[in-house]
Amino acid sequence: MIEPNNSIQINAYSLEEVMDNSYDSIFVTDAEGNIIMANPTAERLLNLSIGQMVGKNIQELVEEGYWDKSIALEAIEKRASVTGTIKTRDGVNLMCTSRPLFDSQGNITMVISNSREKDTLVKLAQSLDKERELVQRYKEEVQYLREQGVKNQQLVAESAAMKNLLMEVNWVGPTESSVLLYGESGTGKEVLAKYIYSISRRAKEAFITVNCSAIPENLIEAELFGYEKGSFTGADAKGKPGLFELADKGTIFLDEIGEMPLVLQAKLLRVLENGDVRRIGGVSSKKVDFRLICATNRDLKKMVENKAFREDLFYRINVVPLQLAPLRDRPEDIIAMSNIFLKELNKKNGYNKVFSTETLKGFLNYSWPGNVRELRNLIERLAITTRDRVIDYQVEEISNLPGNRVSGLKHDxxxxxxxxxxxxxxxxxxxxxxxxxxxxxxxxxxxxxxxxxxxxxxxxxxxxxxxxxxxxxxxxx
Missing domain, CATH: 1.10.10 (Arc Repressor Mutant, subunit A)
Structure with missing residues (x-):
């Protein structure tokens, strides 16, 4: 080893350290192909000491059978960088690149050759291919969910309330502004969120839905932010991207945002402010770009007053608030939705059923505490259980349907x-x-x-x- 005792020797020492610690085999030759430097990796691959190599011409090593050919000599002959595969006498295939260096007069001064075991490169390529396949699979899953979610939902707007709301939505949809949807449970907030997405500039990208109340509190952080391998017991050995990452360039819909724990509210705020997402157990952040749509059936202002929801997050997501009226306040939509739902069921099950006039009147007189969700479930139940072609049901019977006794009953x-x-x-x-x-x-x-x-x-x-x-x-x- 060279002892560093001045600046010139320190540079030489550093160069030797770089070569000694390189994973690649490194040879340096002069313009005639004489070896002037080599590193320990070259020793290992050729089973030949550096002392036996330095001073020898590469052509000699080829003739002695250490290599089947020389990429460095090709680079000298062609006066250009050359990459190719060579085989050692032990049968090891190497991917080698030789690059000539020139002086100011255009003469070759030396040739630097780097070699690495071809099998290692193949394994690296295979590993990269697997990563690409994994990313592609995530993209395909996101695309499938996006297409299915948008395709299977219909937005009905026969009432004045919904028509006025749609006028606002059609104005807001193509923008990048965050939207907060208010409405009782079952009013169709997710359907409206998907419609906003479908008319946005991000309609060809991912649409990710997250129900903040359905994911257990101890798992929601991992679902949203993802995690690195070995981050916690039970974690996937390869790690997992979070939903924010999957929503990059697309739209993320946080349903029941009022149920998000306060700790996660703070993390969400940081993501919205700087666009950085860090996985659990990760040491670096990743930039993400998504549009945010939130929904709630709760009074977030009152929650802010009661310290149950962060005030700064509230103002960050409440850029464009939109209110969905309950089904009981838009009777025109009740009839339209009823006919659409029944048409879907007829097509799905091979039926040809219709509602009687009295049944539709009964629908209009019912309060629908479960809103659209209750209406859809009821119609499916009636379509399946009614034997005749005409569905004839009185409004007072709705609350007494099998399995639905509680919804229509008063507490007493x-x-x-x-x-x-x-x-x-x-x-x-x-x-x-x-x-x-x-x-x-x-x-x-x-x-x-x-x-x-x-x-x-x-x-x-x-x-x-x-x-x-x-x-x-x-x-x-």
Missing amino acids: QMDTFRITVSSKAPLKKVMNQIEQEYIRNILQECNGCVSEAARILDVDRSAIYRKVQVVKVRERE
Whole structure:
């Protein structure tokens, strides 16, 4: 080794360190092909010491069988960089590139040759191909979800309320502004979000839907931001991109934004302000560019006042607020939607059914607490259970449909439940037991519909999800 004792020797020392620590085999020859420098990787690949190589002409090594040919000599002959494959006497295939250096008069001063095992390059290429395939698969999944989501939703606007709303949407849609959709559960906020996306400049890119109340709190950060491999127990060994990454250049729809935990609200705000996303366990950030559409059935202003929602995030997402009227306030849409839903079911099941006039009148007189979702589910149930071609149902019968008893009943009409508790147990334990059994009963009455149960219990859907999880965990225990 060269000892560094002045600036010139330090430079030479640094050069030698670079060569010694290079993964590639490096040869430096003069204009005649005489080897003047080589590194340890070259020693390993040729099974020949540097002392045995330096001073020898490359042609000699070829003649002695160390290589089958010389790329460096080709570069000298052609006076240009040359890349090719050579084979060592041990049968190792190398990908070699030789580049000649010239002085001011155009004479070759030296030739630098880099070689690497071809198998290593092939494995690297295969690894890159797998990464490209993975990225392509994510893109295809996003594209499929986008096409299916937009294709299977219809926007109905027969009422004055919806027509006025659509006038605003058609003005806002082509812009890049964030949109916040307000409306009761089941009013069609996701359908409207998809319509906004379909008329935007990003309509050919991804549309990602995230239900903030449906994803467990301990998983939502990983879903939104992604994670690196080995970030936590149970994580995918290869890591996973988050939904913000998948929405890059496209649109992301955060449904039930009011249910997002406060900790994640702060992270979301940072993403919206600087466009940087960092995966869980990652050390670097990635720039993302997406349009944001949010939706809620809650009063976010009141939540801000109660410190349940970040004020700075509220003003960041509330750029263009749009209010969807409940179905009971737009009767023209009830009739239009009913006919569309029935037409879809007829086509799907091979039916030819129609509504009686009395049935449609009954629809108009019903309050539809579950809005469009309840209307769609009811029509599907009627289409399947009605044996005749004409669906003839009275409005008072709607609340008494099998499996839908609770939605049409007043609280004083509801069934009573017999709940048993442990005797001589602490009050807190008894109250928890009563709550869990009551939730079970309500969910059973609602056929497992969490939204309907939440409406009856007068709590958020997220609270139902959490309490149901607690019940399941305790049952397993």
